Amino acid sequence: MPESIVHGLKGQGLEMDVLTGVPNYPSGRVADGYSAKRASVEDRQGVRVRRTPLFPSHNSSPMKRMANYLSWAVSSTLWGQGALRRSDAALVYSSPATAALPAMVSRVLWRKPYVLLLQDVWPDSIFASGFLGGRSSRAVFKLVDGFVRRTYAMADHIAVISPGMVDLLVDRGVSRNKVTVVYNWLPESEPVEVVGREPIREELGLPGGTRLFLYAGNHGRAQALEGLIDAFTDPATAPAHLVLLGDGVSKPDLVRRSADSSRIHFLDPVPYPEAIRIGAEADVHVVALADEPLFAVTMPSKLQSALASGSPALVVAPGDSADIVTKHGAGFAARPGDAASIASAVNEFNALDHTSLSAMGARGREAYERLMARDIGAGRLAELLRRAATRRRTKGADAVTSTDTEKEKP
Structure with missing residues (x-):
């Protein structure tokens, strides 16, 4: 998950834990100091980050990419339930769609709600990009589509990054009242001064x-x-x-x-x-x-x-x-x-x-x-998470666990 989202939500007064994978994006190589086979916990600027194992890959091989997606979905489901159980609500940063699996299991086991932050529409995106094809594509499409529709049905709410996504989801049976546009925002950064090259x-x-x-x-x-x-x-x-x-x-x-x-x-x-x-x-x-x-x-x-x-x-x-x-x-x-x-x-x-x-x-x-500014987007996401937590919460702290896999960027 981009750190800009985590810090944006912290700025809205939410306490955050992050459940994510071992850093390997975008090269597919595990970052120094980490192991793809071992879970770890670290503190990043006051945010507890729990990393679970995965198969590292971001090349053009469909099988290896799916192994990357599925391995993290399984490991985070197994190692992440403690954090999810302690949370009031989860934010699922999706894509890939498999990132929703641990939150879905938490919904079944502990009745914990989750908000889905949809970056890409699956299975459309993996086929439009040429990621998958061939004779087996029809069966894969139906399998992925069935899983994705289940993630929509189980979500407390769905945030999408464009108005057109609202219409697309409504056409697929999602209630319009369940979908909100939350545009992505840019990371806030200090002004930079570059020297040493001509304009x-x-x-x-x-x-x-x-x-x-x-x-x-x-x-x-x-x-x-x-x-x-x-x-x-x-x-x-x-x-x-x-x-x-x-x-x-x-x-x-x-x-x-x-x-x-x-x-x-x-x-x-x-x-x-x-x-x-x-x-x-x-x-x-x-x-x-x-x-x-x-x-x-x-x-x-x-x-x-x-x-x-x-x-x-x-x-x-x-x-x-x-x-x-x-x-x-x-x-x-x-x-x-x-x-x-x-x-x-x-x-x-x-x-x-x-x-x-x-x-x-x-x-x-x-x-x-x-x-699209950070306070606008983060404010909308925070409100959706608070509403989800309020509908379910009877007691406990205002902690929100954010689930994700490949796209956390340092």
Whole structure:
């Protein structure tokens, strides 16, 4: 579970324990000082963290990834019941969907309620990403879907990260009154100062008057960046330049695709402070996702980063992400994979003066503060947990146990 959620809930006055796995995300390698075969307990900034064994893996092998998910679900169910029994309510950070298993067992054994914080919709996400397929996929889909629907039924409440997820769950039989939108928020951090490198425009030798668009993140199939590349290869989008910061399986093909363009620049991943500096120099932040039904209800963290930066956003994605930006006048949207649509949106930005761009970015920042800031999201989650605990609690402390598996980030 991201520490930003834990600290956000602590800031709302809740006492937290964390039940999680041995740290191995995102590389699949167990962090120094830990063992994948041994449970441990530690204190992190006043929060008791109980880690249980798992099979460490985050590669492309479906069998190994499922072994990762299932091994932690079983170990946390066995070793975590003491903490769950002492809690008033549990918060399940899901994905993966198997993270709900210990809370489900606690619900049966001790009648302890849990709130499900849904980051991805399973089984849709594992099939849309190509994680599972083949002749056995239909049987796997039914098995996972049946388990997921049970997690919904047993949950006291379900928090989702986008409005579209509400409609999706309602279509699958979940009561609308049982679902609440709680947008993810960004970790709060101290301002950073980066020295030792020239500003990115000078470093890349960009001419004066350049409108700089920045895409920062994974270069994979799910991002469908080919249309974005084609739009900036088109002479009609000059003088805009595109910087792509990051890495991914599609990057070599994207580099080849843009070989004839002098307005597309690739940068390797950099430390977080430097990424912040580069982002501050961009005129427009780009959010990109493929045109898939699941992604229409996905709210990638890059959207929050774009809005919070105070810069306008170009959203090359379907559904909720585009709706947030266009509704609040924080940028423009384009159809994924449609170079002409993307080029048209780029030229809308090109036609704006700096005052108009700044006003657009300010509206995005205001939308983030009003909808997605930590106090807003954490306040909603805390209220859902308190309601769950109140419905069940007859006595005891105001302790909330948060369950999770792979995605705790130091």
